[in-house]
Amino acid sequence: MKNVFLCLVVSLTLGILSPWVRGVFADEYSRGKTIYEDKCQICHGIKGDGKGPASAAFKPRPTDFTDPNFWQGDVNKNIVDTIRKGRPPMPAFEMNDDEIKAVTDYMSRTFKKTK
Ligand code: HEC
Numbered sequence: 001m002k003n004v005f006l007c008l009v010v011s012l013t014l015g016i017l018s019p020w021v022r023g024v025f026a027d028e029y030s031r032g033k034t035i036y037e038d039k040c041q042i043c044h045g046i047k048g049d050g051k052g053p054a055s056a057a058f059k060p061r062p063t064d065f066t067d068p069n070f071w072q073g074d075v076n077k078n079i080v081d082t083i084r085k086g087r088p089p090m091p092a093f094e095m096n097d098d099e100i101k102a103v104t105d106y107m108s109r110t111f112k113k114t115k
Pocket of ligand 1: 039054063083087093103
């Protein structure tokens with residue numbers, strides 16, 4: 001009897017919490033996706049391959065984020081610095097810490113390939 005009660009409590013708690021847990025993660029991911037598609041894909045491409053519609057106009061060409069070499073070393077810092085300071089011909093972007101974190105997470109979860 002006690003076990004049945006315990007099961008009920010556990011499943012109720014999980015049932016109540018799971019949409020919240022999913023919401024927190026999904027939000028961060030979709031926020032990052034929106035920012036990326038809004039500000040970055042024009043050059044870096046929707047697939048992150050550096051072949052966005054405007055990419056041909058730039059020399060050097062926009063970085064290919066699907067290249068495993070890009071993900072070597074302290075990439076997060078590199079991405080944050082590049083967004084804040086720009087990297088000619090790439091312009092700097094006015095974004096707050098949350099937005100930068102969201103887009104950085106989106107990029108590493110979507111484009112990152114390990115060798
Ligand atoms: C106007 C076109 C353009 C837009 C928009 C753009 N980039 Fe870039 N980005 C470039 C180009 C060109 C380079 C290559 C610069 C170089 O190799 O010197 C680059 C390079 C980078 C690099 C690599 C830096 C390094 O040191 O390896 C990162 C990271 C990056 N961009 C992130 C972003 C993010 C995040 C966004 C959106 C917030 C974005 N870029 C938007 C053109 C753009």
